[in-house]
Amino acid sequence: MYIQWKKIIITTLDLVLAFYLIMAVTSWNNPDENSQLCTKVDINISDANNAGFLTAGEIKHILEKDHLYPLNKKMESINPRSIEEALKVGPFVKTAQCFKTKNGHVKISITQRMPIIRIKSQHGSDFYLDDNGGILPNSKYTSDLIIATGNIDNNFAKSYIAPLAKTISASPFWLNQIEQINVLPDRGIELVPRVGDHIIFIGYLPYNRYKNTREREIKAFVTKKLSRLEKFYRYGLSQAGWNKYSYIDVEFDNQIVCKRRDSEAEKKEAEALKEEAKKKDSEVQQRTEEQEREKARKEVDQQEHTSDGPTE
Structure with a gap:
Protein backbone atom coordinates (compact mmCIF):
# COMPACT_ATOMS: atom_id res chain seq x y z
CA MET A 1 0.00 0.00 0.00
CA TYR A 2 1.31 3.39 -0.96
CA ILE A 3 1.84 5.72 1.99
CA GLN A 4 1.70 9.49 1.39
CA TRP A 5 4.56 10.41 3.71
CA LYS A 6 4.68 13.99 2.54
CA LYS A 7 1.01 14.55 3.43
CA ILE A 8 1.45 12.88 6.82
CA ILE A 9 4.48 15.03 7.65
CA ILE A 10 2.70 18.24 6.65
CA THR A 11 -0.37 17.31 8.71
CA THR A 12 1.78 16.50 11.72
CA LEU A 13 3.63 19.80 11.45
CA ASP A 14 0.30 21.65 11.24
CA LEU A 15 -0.92 19.93 14.42
CA VAL A 16 2.31 20.70 16.25
CA LEU A 17 2.14 24.33 15.18
CA ALA A 18 -1.49 24.63 16.23
CA PHE A 19 -0.71 23.12 19.62
CA TYR A 20 2.20 25.53 20.03
CA LEU A 21 0.02 28.53 19.20
CA ILE A 22 -2.69 27.41 21.64
CA MET A 23 -0.17 26.97 24.44
CA ALA A 24 1.43 30.31 23.68
CA VAL A 25 -1.87 32.20 23.78
CA THR A 26 -2.87 30.41 26.98
CA SER A 27 0.38 31.29 28.67
CA TRP A 28 0.04 34.92 27.60
CA ASN A 29 -3.51 35.18 28.96
CA ASN A 30 -2.80 33.24 32.16
CA PRO A 31 0.35 34.48 33.88
CA ASP A 32 2.36 31.93 35.77
CA GLU A 33 0.83 31.66 39.26
CA ASN A 34 4.19 30.50 40.57
CA SER A 35 5.45 34.07 40.39
CA GLN A 36 2.25 36.17 40.43
CA LEU A 37 1.24 37.83 43.72
CA CYS A 38 -2.19 38.90 44.91
CA THR A 39 -2.23 42.68 44.53
CA LYS A 40 -5.78 43.43 45.63
CA VAL A 41 -8.54 41.93 47.77
CA ASP A 42 -12.11 43.02 46.97
CA ILE A 43 -14.56 42.39 49.83
CA ASN A 44 -18.26 42.90 49.12
CA ILE A 45 -20.74 42.60 52.02
CA SER A 46 -24.49 42.66 51.46
CA ASP A 47 -26.33 45.38 53.44
CA ASP A 66 -6.32 32.13 60.36
CA HIS A 67 -3.37 33.25 58.18
CA LEU A 68 -5.60 33.21 55.11
CA TYR A 69 -5.69 36.87 54.10
CA PRO A 70 -4.46 36.68 50.48
CA LEU A 71 -2.88 40.10 49.90
CA ASN A 72 0.76 39.87 48.73
CA LYS A 73 0.65 36.06 48.73
CA LYS A 74 1.42 33.92 45.67
CA MET A 75 -1.72 33.24 43.70
CA GLU A 76 -0.93 29.52 43.50
CA SER A 77 -0.94 29.28 47.33
CA GLU A 84 -14.94 30.41 52.27
CA GLU A 85 -14.94 27.75 54.99
CA ALA A 86 -13.12 30.05 57.45
CA LEU A 87 -15.69 32.81 56.93
CA LYS A 88 -18.72 30.52 57.19
CA VAL A 89 -17.69 29.60 60.74
CA GLY A 90 -18.53 33.14 61.86
CA PRO A 91 -21.95 33.50 63.54
CA PHE A 92 -22.94 36.52 61.42
CA VAL A 93 -22.08 35.09 57.97
CA LYS A 94 -24.87 33.50 55.95
CA THR A 95 -22.95 32.72 52.73
CA ALA A 96 -19.37 33.29 51.55
CA GLN A 97 -17.94 33.07 48.04
CA CYS A 98 -14.33 33.56 46.97
CA PHE A 99 -12.54 33.35 43.62
CA LYS A 100 -9.28 34.44 41.98
CA THR A 101 -8.99 36.59 38.85
CA LYS A 102 -6.36 36.52 36.11
CA ASN A 103 -5.02 39.95 37.02
CA GLY A 104 -3.93 38.94 40.52
CA HIS A 105 -7.07 39.97 42.44
CA VAL A 106 -9.06 37.94 44.98
CA LYS A 107 -12.79 38.69 45.25
CA TYR A 141 -24.24 46.23 67.42
CA THR A 142 -26.14 49.41 68.37
CA SER A 143 -28.78 49.86 65.68
CA ASP A 144 -32.22 51.02 66.81
CA LEU A 145 -33.95 47.62 66.81
CA ILE A 146 -37.13 46.63 68.61
CA ILE A 147 -36.35 45.14 72.03
CA ALA A 148 -38.29 42.18 73.44
CA THR A 149 -38.40 41.81 77.22
CA GLY A 150 -40.17 39.71 79.83
CA ASN A 151 -40.91 35.98 80.07
CA ILE A 152 -38.90 34.79 77.05
CA ASP A 153 -36.85 31.63 76.68
CA ASN A 154 -34.84 30.71 73.59
CA ASN A 155 -37.53 28.47 72.10
CA PHE A 156 -40.30 31.05 72.52
CA ALA A 157 -38.02 33.70 71.05
CA LYS A 158 -37.23 31.66 67.92
CA SER A 159 -40.70 30.19 67.41
CA TYR A 160 -42.96 33.14 68.31
CA ILE A 161 -41.11 36.42 68.82
CA ALA A 162 -39.21 36.13 65.52
CA PRO A 163 -42.35 35.92 63.30
CA LEU A 164 -43.99 38.64 65.42
CA ALA A 165 -40.99 40.92 64.84
CA LYS A 166 -40.94 40.10 61.10
CA THR A 167 -44.59 41.08 60.76
CA ILE A 168 -44.04 44.38 62.59
CA SER A 169 -40.91 45.11 60.53
CA ALA A 170 -42.81 44.54 57.28
CA SER A 171 -44.82 47.71 57.96
CA PRO A 172 -42.82 50.98 57.88
CA PHE A 173 -45.46 52.62 60.09
CA TRP A 174 -45.31 50.02 62.86
CA LEU A 175 -41.56 49.54 62.56
CA ASN A 176 -41.16 53.22 63.43
CA GLN A 177 -43.94 53.22 66.04
CA ILE A 178 -43.19 50.11 68.12
CA GLU A 179 -40.03 50.25 70.22
CA GLN A 180 -40.59 47.34 72.63
CA ILE A 181 -42.38 44.00 72.92
CA ASN A 182 -43.08 42.74 76.43
CA GLY A 203 -53.52 39.04 73.27
CA TYR A 204 -51.87 35.64 72.83
CA LEU A 205 -50.01 34.47 69.73
CA PRO A 206 -51.59 31.39 68.09
CA TYR A 207 -49.93 28.10 69.04
CA ASN A 208 -49.00 25.47 66.45
CA ARG A 209 -46.38 22.75 66.52
CA TYR A 210 -45.61 23.05 62.80
CA LYS A 211 -43.29 25.90 61.89
CA ASN A 212 -44.73 27.01 58.54
CA THR A 213 -48.32 26.91 59.78
CA ARG A 214 -47.37 28.66 63.02
CA GLU A 215 -45.57 31.48 61.23
CA ARG A 216 -48.44 31.93 58.79
CA GLU A 217 -51.01 32.08 61.62
CA ILE A 218 -48.92 34.52 63.68
CA LYS A 219 -48.52 36.80 60.66
CA ALA A 220 -52.29 36.81 60.02
CA PHE A 221 -53.04 37.34 63.73
CA VAL A 222 -50.64 40.26 64.19
CA THR A 223 -51.56 41.89 60.87
CA LYS A 224 -55.25 41.87 61.87
CA LYS A 225 -54.53 43.37 65.31
CA LEU A 226 -52.30 46.11 63.93
CA SER A 227 -54.79 46.97 61.20
CA ARG A 228 -57.54 47.55 63.79
CA LEU A 229 -55.15 49.48 66.01
CA GLU A 230 -54.06 51.73 63.14
CA LYS A 231 -57.69 52.65 62.46
CA PHE A 232 -58.16 53.43 66.15
CA TYR A 233 -55.04 55.59 66.06
CA ARG A 234 -56.32 57.53 63.07
CA TYR A 235 -59.95 58.00 64.07
CA GLY A 236 -59.84 57.61 67.85
CA LEU A 237 -56.66 58.81 69.48
CA SER A 238 -56.18 61.61 66.97
CA GLN A 239 -59.42 63.11 68.33
CA ALA A 240 -59.24 62.07 72.00
CA GLY A 241 -55.52 62.75 72.45
CA TRP A 242 -52.49 60.47 72.41
CA ASN A 243 -52.05 60.52 76.18
CA LYS A 244 -55.66 60.10 77.25
CA TYR A 245 -55.39 56.33 77.83
CA SER A 246 -52.80 54.33 79.74
CA TYR A 247 -53.76 50.86 78.39
CA ILE A 248 -55.32 49.81 75.07
CA ASP A 249 -56.58 46.22 74.77
CA VAL A 250 -57.26 44.85 71.26
CA GLU A 251 -57.34 41.17 72.22
CA PHE A 252 -60.96 40.63 71.16
CA ASP A 253 -62.06 41.19 67.58
CA ASN A 254 -65.31 43.02 68.31
CA GLN A 255 -64.06 45.62 70.76
CA ILE A 256 -61.19 47.82 71.85
CA VAL A 257 -60.97 48.32 75.60
CA CYS A 258 -59.20 51.47 76.77
CA LYS A 259 -58.21 52.34 80.31
CA ARG A 260 -58.16 56.02 81.08
CA ARG A 261 -55.13 57.45 82.74
CA ASP A 262 -55.29 58.22 86.45
CA SER A 263 -57.17 61.48 87.04
CA GLU A 264 -54.42 62.78 89.29
CA ALA A 265 -51.84 62.05 86.60
CA GLU A 266 -53.98 63.84 84.03
CA LYS A 267 -54.28 66.83 86.34
CA LYS A 268 -50.52 66.97 86.88
CA GLU A 269 -49.92 66.70 83.14
CA ALA A 270 -52.38 69.51 82.45
CA GLU A 271 -50.69 71.68 85.09
CA ALA A 272 -47.29 70.89 83.63
CA LEU A 273 -48.47 71.86 80.13
CA LYS A 274 -50.01 75.04 81.50
CA GLU A 275 -46.81 75.91 83.34
CA GLU A 276 -44.76 75.23 80.22
CA ALA A 277 -47.02 77.47 78.15
CA LYS A 278 -46.81 80.20 80.81
CA LYS A 279 -43.03 79.93 80.79
CA LYS A 280 -42.92 80.27 77.03
CA ASP A 281 -45.19 83.33 77.16
CA SER A 282 -42.94 84.88 79.79
CA GLU A 283 -39.87 84.26 77.66
CA VAL A 284 -41.54 85.81 74.62
CA GLN A 285 -42.60 88.84 76.68
CA GLN A 286 -39.11 89.23 78.10
CA ARG A 287 -37.56 89.10 74.63
CA THR A 288 -40.08 91.69 73.42
CA GLU A 289 -39.28 94.04 76.32
CA GLU A 290 -35.55 93.65 75.70
CA GLN A 291 -36.04 94.42 72.02
CA GLU A 292 -38.07 97.55 72.91
CA ARG A 293 -35.38 98.74 75.34
CA GLU A 294 -32.68 98.13 72.73
CA LYS A 295 -34.71 100.03 70.15
CA ALA A 296 -35.20 102.96 72.55
CA ARG A 297 -31.49 103.02 73.39
CA LYS A 298 -30.55 103.19 69.71
CA GLU A 299 -32.99 106.05 69.14
CA VAL A 300 -31.47 108.01 72.06
CA ASP A 301 -27.95 107.37 70.77
CA GLN A 302 -28.98 108.55 67.32
CA GLN A 303 -30.54 111.76 68.70
CA GLU A 304 -27.43 112.54 70.80
CA HIS A 305 -25.21 111.96 67.78
CA THR A 306 -27.36 114.35 65.72
CA SER A 307 -27.31 117.09 68.39
CA ASP A 308 -23.51 116.94 68.62
CA GLY A 309 -23.10 117.53 64.90
CA PRO A 310 -21.65 120.74 63.30
CA THR A 311 -23.77 123.92 63.19
CA GLU A 312 -23.53 126.91 60.88
Whole structure:
Protein backbone atom coordinates (compact mmCIF):
# COMPACT_ATOMS: atom_id res chain seq x y z
CA MET A 1 0.00 0.00 0.00
CA TYR A 2 1.31 3.39 -0.96
CA ILE A 3 1.84 5.72 1.99
CA GLN A 4 1.70 9.49 1.39
CA TRP A 5 4.56 10.41 3.71
CA LYS A 6 4.68 13.99 2.54
CA LYS A 7 1.01 14.55 3.43
CA ILE A 8 1.45 12.88 6.82
CA ILE A 9 4.48 15.03 7.65
CA ILE A 10 2.70 18.24 6.65
CA THR A 11 -0.37 17.31 8.71
CA THR A 12 1.78 16.50 11.72
CA LEU A 13 3.63 19.80 11.45
CA ASP A 14 0.30 21.65 11.24
CA LEU A 15 -0.92 19.93 14.42
CA VAL A 16 2.31 20.70 16.25
CA LEU A 17 2.14 24.33 15.18
CA ALA A 18 -1.49 24.63 16.23
CA PHE A 19 -0.71 23.12 19.62
CA TYR A 20 2.20 25.53 20.03
CA LEU A 21 0.02 28.53 19.20
CA ILE A 22 -2.69 27.41 21.64
CA MET A 23 -0.17 26.97 24.44
CA ALA A 24 1.43 30.31 23.68
CA VAL A 25 -1.87 32.20 23.78
CA THR A 26 -2.87 30.41 26.98
CA SER A 27 0.38 31.29 28.67
CA TRP A 28 0.04 34.92 27.60
CA ASN A 29 -3.51 35.18 28.96
CA ASN A 30 -2.80 33.24 32.16
CA PRO A 31 0.35 34.48 33.88
CA ASP A 32 2.36 31.93 35.77
CA GLU A 33 0.83 31.66 39.26
CA ASN A 34 4.19 30.50 40.57
CA SER A 35 5.45 34.07 40.39
CA GLN A 36 2.25 36.17 40.43
CA LEU A 37 1.24 37.83 43.72
CA CYS A 38 -2.19 38.90 44.91
CA THR A 39 -2.23 42.68 44.53
CA LYS A 40 -5.78 43.43 45.63
CA VAL A 41 -8.54 41.93 47.77
CA ASP A 42 -12.11 43.02 46.97
CA ILE A 43 -14.56 42.39 49.83
CA ASN A 44 -18.26 42.90 49.12
CA ILE A 45 -20.74 42.60 52.02
CA SER A 46 -24.49 42.66 51.46
CA ASP A 47 -26.33 45.38 53.44
CA ALA A 48 -23.05 46.63 54.91
CA ASN A 49 -24.48 50.17 55.15
CA ASN A 50 -27.93 49.09 56.29
CA ALA A 51 -28.22 47.07 59.48
CA GLY A 52 -25.56 44.42 59.45
CA PHE A 53 -22.90 43.32 61.90
CA LEU A 54 -19.98 42.87 59.49
CA THR A 55 -17.48 45.24 57.92
CA ALA A 56 -14.65 44.68 55.45
CA GLY A 57 -12.20 45.29 58.30
CA GLU A 58 -13.75 42.49 60.36
CA ILE A 59 -13.57 40.09 57.40
CA LYS A 60 -9.90 40.95 56.99
CA HIS A 61 -9.30 40.37 60.70
CA ILE A 62 -10.96 36.92 60.57
CA LEU A 63 -8.78 35.84 57.65
CA GLU A 64 -5.60 37.29 59.14
CA LYS A 65 -6.26 35.39 62.35
CA ASP A 66 -6.32 32.13 60.36
CA HIS A 67 -3.37 33.25 58.18
CA LEU A 68 -5.60 33.21 55.11
CA TYR A 69 -5.69 36.87 54.10
CA PRO A 70 -4.46 36.68 50.48
CA LEU A 71 -2.88 40.10 49.90
CA ASN A 72 0.76 39.87 48.73
CA LYS A 73 0.65 36.06 48.73
CA LYS A 74 1.42 33.92 45.67
CA MET A 75 -1.72 33.24 43.70
CA GLU A 76 -0.93 29.52 43.50
CA SER A 77 -0.94 29.28 47.33
CA ILE A 78 -4.35 30.93 47.73
CA ASN A 79 -7.18 28.44 48.25
CA PRO A 80 -10.63 30.05 47.75
CA ARG A 81 -12.39 27.10 49.37
CA SER A 82 -10.35 27.48 52.58
CA ILE A 83 -11.24 31.18 52.71
CA GLU A 84 -14.94 30.41 52.27
CA GLU A 85 -14.94 27.75 54.99
CA ALA A 86 -13.12 30.05 57.45
CA LEU A 87 -15.69 32.81 56.93
CA LYS A 88 -18.72 30.52 57.19
CA VAL A 89 -17.69 29.60 60.74
CA GLY A 90 -18.53 33.14 61.86
CA PRO A 91 -21.95 33.50 63.54
CA PHE A 92 -22.94 36.52 61.42
CA VAL A 93 -22.08 35.09 57.97
CA LYS A 94 -24.87 33.50 55.95
CA THR A 95 -22.95 32.72 52.73
CA ALA A 96 -19.37 33.29 51.55
CA GLN A 97 -17.94 33.07 48.04
CA CYS A 98 -14.33 33.56 46.97
CA PHE A 99 -12.54 33.35 43.62
CA LYS A 100 -9.28 34.44 41.98
CA THR A 101 -8.99 36.59 38.85
CA LYS A 102 -6.36 36.52 36.11
CA ASN A 103 -5.02 39.95 37.02
CA GLY A 104 -3.93 38.94 40.52
CA HIS A 105 -7.07 39.97 42.44
CA VAL A 106 -9.06 37.94 44.98
CA LYS A 107 -12.79 38.69 45.25
CA ILE A 108 -14.80 37.81 48.37
CA SER A 109 -18.60 38.16 48.51
CA ILE A 110 -20.45 37.90 51.84
CA THR A 111 -24.15 37.78 52.66
CA GLN A 112 -24.83 38.30 56.33
CA ARG A 113 -27.48 37.27 58.79
CA MET A 114 -29.64 40.31 59.44
CA PRO A 115 -30.87 41.05 63.00
CA ILE A 116 -34.51 42.04 63.35
CA ILE A 117 -34.96 42.18 67.12
CA ARG A 118 -32.98 42.15 70.36
CA ILE A 119 -34.02 39.81 73.17
CA LYS A 120 -33.41 40.89 76.78
CA SER A 121 -35.38 38.44 78.87
CA GLN A 122 -36.08 38.53 82.60
CA HIS A 123 -33.94 35.41 82.91
CA GLY A 124 -30.83 37.38 81.92
CA SER A 125 -30.53 36.32 78.27
CA ASP A 126 -29.31 39.00 75.87
CA PHE A 127 -29.05 38.16 72.17
CA TYR A 128 -30.37 38.98 68.71
CA LEU A 129 -32.67 37.10 66.34
CA ASP A 130 -32.13 37.16 62.59
CA ASP A 131 -34.86 37.18 59.94
CA ASN A 132 -34.96 33.38 59.98
CA GLY A 133 -35.34 33.08 63.74
CA GLY A 134 -31.69 32.16 64.26
CA ILE A 135 -29.90 33.33 67.39
CA LEU A 136 -27.07 35.82 67.01
CA PRO A 137 -24.76 36.48 69.97
CA ASN A 138 -24.65 39.85 71.66
CA SER A 139 -22.10 42.22 70.14
CA LYS A 140 -21.25 45.89 69.76
CA TYR A 141 -24.24 46.23 67.42
CA THR A 142 -26.14 49.41 68.37
CA SER A 143 -28.78 49.86 65.68
CA ASP A 144 -32.22 51.02 66.81
CA LEU A 145 -33.95 47.62 66.81
CA ILE A 146 -37.13 46.63 68.61
CA ILE A 147 -36.35 45.14 72.03
CA ALA A 148 -38.29 42.18 73.44
CA THR A 149 -38.40 41.81 77.22
CA GLY A 150 -40.17 39.71 79.83
CA ASN A 151 -40.91 35.98 80.07
CA ILE A 152 -38.90 34.79 77.05
CA ASP A 153 -36.85 31.63 76.68
CA ASN A 154 -34.84 30.71 73.59
CA ASN A 155 -37.53 28.47 72.10
CA PHE A 156 -40.30 31.05 72.52
CA ALA A 157 -38.02 33.70 71.05
CA LYS A 158 -37.23 31.66 67.92
CA SER A 159 -40.70 30.19 67.41
CA TYR A 160 -42.96 33.14 68.31
CA ILE A 161 -41.11 36.42 68.82
CA ALA A 162 -39.21 36.13 65.52
CA PRO A 163 -42.35 35.92 63.30
CA LEU A 164 -43.99 38.64 65.42
CA ALA A 165 -40.99 40.92 64.84
CA LYS A 166 -40.94 40.10 61.10
CA THR A 167 -44.59 41.08 60.76
CA ILE A 168 -44.04 44.38 62.59
CA SER A 169 -40.91 45.11 60.53
CA ALA A 170 -42.81 44.54 57.28
CA SER A 171 -44.82 47.71 57.96
CA PRO A 172 -42.82 50.98 57.88
CA PHE A 173 -45.46 52.62 60.09
CA TRP A 174 -45.31 50.02 62.86
CA LEU A 175 -41.56 49.54 62.56
CA ASN A 176 -41.16 53.22 63.43
CA GLN A 177 -43.94 53.22 66.04
CA ILE A 178 -43.19 50.11 68.12
CA GLU A 179 -40.03 50.25 70.22
CA GLN A 180 -40.59 47.34 72.63
CA ILE A 181 -42.38 44.00 72.92
CA ASN A 182 -43.08 42.74 76.43
CA VAL A 183 -44.05 39.13 77.17
CA LEU A 184 -46.19 38.73 80.29
CA PRO A 185 -45.84 35.73 82.65
CA ASP A 186 -48.80 34.02 80.91
CA ARG A 187 -47.23 34.75 77.47
CA GLY A 188 -49.61 37.59 76.67
CA ILE A 189 -48.06 40.17 74.35
CA GLU A 190 -47.76 43.88 75.10
CA LEU A 191 -46.44 46.49 72.68
CA VAL A 192 -44.81 49.74 73.78
CA PRO A 193 -45.11 52.56 71.21
CA ARG A 194 -42.73 55.45 70.65
CA VAL A 195 -45.54 57.99 70.40
CA GLY A 196 -48.23 58.04 73.09
CA ASP A 197 -48.02 57.33 76.80
CA HIS A 198 -49.84 53.98 76.74
CA ILE A 199 -49.36 50.20 76.53
CA ILE A 200 -51.01 48.03 73.85
CA PHE A 201 -52.18 44.49 74.66
CA ILE A 202 -52.76 42.36 71.54
CA GLY A 203 -53.52 39.04 73.27
CA TYR A 204 -51.87 35.64 72.83
CA LEU A 205 -50.01 34.47 69.73
CA PRO A 206 -51.59 31.39 68.09
CA TYR A 207 -49.93 28.10 69.04
CA ASN A 208 -49.00 25.47 66.45
CA ARG A 209 -46.38 22.75 66.52
CA TYR A 210 -45.61 23.05 62.80
CA LYS A 211 -43.29 25.90 61.89
CA ASN A 212 -44.73 27.01 58.54
CA THR A 213 -48.32 26.91 59.78
CA ARG A 214 -47.37 28.66 63.02
CA GLU A 215 -45.57 31.48 61.23
CA ARG A 216 -48.44 31.93 58.79
CA GLU A 217 -51.01 32.08 61.62
CA ILE A 218 -48.92 34.52 63.68
CA LYS A 219 -48.52 36.80 60.66
CA ALA A 220 -52.29 36.81 60.02
CA PHE A 221 -53.04 37.34 63.73
CA VAL A 222 -50.64 40.26 64.19
CA THR A 223 -51.56 41.89 60.87
CA LYS A 224 -55.25 41.87 61.87
CA LYS A 225 -54.53 43.37 65.31
CA LEU A 226 -52.30 46.11 63.93
CA SER A 227 -54.79 46.97 61.20
CA ARG A 228 -57.54 47.55 63.79
CA LEU A 229 -55.15 49.48 66.01
CA GLU A 230 -54.06 51.73 63.14
CA LYS A 231 -57.69 52.65 62.46
CA PHE A 232 -58.16 53.43 66.15
CA TYR A 233 -55.04 55.59 66.06
CA ARG A 234 -56.32 57.53 63.07
CA TYR A 235 -59.95 58.00 64.07
CA GLY A 236 -59.84 57.61 67.85
CA LEU A 237 -56.66 58.81 69.48
CA SER A 238 -56.18 61.61 66.97
CA GLN A 239 -59.42 63.11 68.33
CA ALA A 240 -59.24 62.07 72.00
CA GLY A 241 -55.52 62.75 72.45
CA TRP A 242 -52.49 60.47 72.41
CA ASN A 243 -52.05 60.52 76.18
CA LYS A 244 -55.66 60.10 77.25
CA TYR A 245 -55.39 56.33 77.83
CA SER A 246 -52.80 54.33 79.74
CA TYR A 247 -53.76 50.86 78.39
CA ILE A 248 -55.32 49.81 75.07
CA ASP A 249 -56.58 46.22 74.77
CA VAL A 250 -57.26 44.85 71.26
CA GLU A 251 -57.34 41.17 72.22
CA PHE A 252 -60.96 40.63 71.16
CA ASP A 253 -62.06 41.19 67.58
CA ASN A 254 -65.31 43.02 68.31
CA GLN A 255 -64.06 45.62 70.76
CA ILE A 256 -61.19 47.82 71.85
CA VAL A 257 -60.97 48.32 75.60
CA CYS A 258 -59.20 51.47 76.77
CA LYS A 259 -58.21 52.34 80.31
CA ARG A 260 -58.16 56.02 81.08
CA ARG A 261 -55.13 57.45 82.74
CA ASP A 262 -55.29 58.22 86.45
CA SER A 263 -57.17 61.48 87.04
CA GLU A 264 -54.42 62.78 89.29
CA ALA A 265 -51.84 62.05 86.60
CA GLU A 266 -53.98 63.84 84.03
CA LYS A 267 -54.28 66.83 86.34
CA LYS A 268 -50.52 66.97 86.88
CA GLU A 269 -49.92 66.70 83.14
CA ALA A 270 -52.38 69.51 82.45
CA GLU A 271 -50.69 71.68 85.09
CA ALA A 272 -47.29 70.89 83.63
CA LEU A 273 -48.47 71.86 80.13
CA LYS A 274 -50.01 75.04 81.50
CA GLU A 275 -46.81 75.91 83.34
CA GLU A 276 -44.76 75.23 80.22
CA ALA A 277 -47.02 77.47 78.15
CA LYS A 278 -46.81 80.20 80.81
CA LYS A 279 -43.03 79.93 80.79
CA LYS A 280 -42.92 80.27 77.03
CA ASP A 281 -45.19 83.33 77.16
CA SER A 282 -42.94 84.88 79.79
CA GLU A 283 -39.87 84.26 77.66
CA VAL A 284 -41.54 85.81 74.62
CA GLN A 285 -42.60 88.84 76.68
CA GLN A 286 -39.11 89.23 78.10
CA ARG A 287 -37.56 89.10 74.63
CA THR A 288 -40.08 91.69 73.42
CA GLU A 289 -39.28 94.04 76.32
CA GLU A 290 -35.55 93.65 75.70
CA GLN A 291 -36.04 94.42 72.02
CA GLU A 292 -38.07 97.55 72.91
CA ARG A 293 -35.38 98.74 75.34
CA GLU A 294 -32.68 98.13 72.73
CA LYS A 295 -34.71 100.03 70.15
CA ALA A 296 -35.20 102.96 72.55
CA ARG A 297 -31.49 103.02 73.39
CA LYS A 298 -30.55 103.19 69.71
CA GLU A 299 -32.99 106.05 69.14
CA VAL A 300 -31.47 108.01 72.06
CA ASP A 301 -27.95 107.37 70.77
CA GLN A 302 -28.98 108.55 67.32
CA GLN A 303 -30.54 111.76 68.70
CA GLU A 304 -27.43 112.54 70.80
CA HIS A 305 -25.21 111.96 67.78
CA THR A 306 -27.36 114.35 65.72
CA SER A 307 -27.31 117.09 68.39
CA ASP A 308 -23.51 116.94 68.62
CA GLY A 309 -23.10 117.53 64.90
CA PRO A 310 -21.65 120.74 63.30
CA THR A 311 -23.77 123.92 63.19
CA GLU A 312 -23.53 126.91 60.88
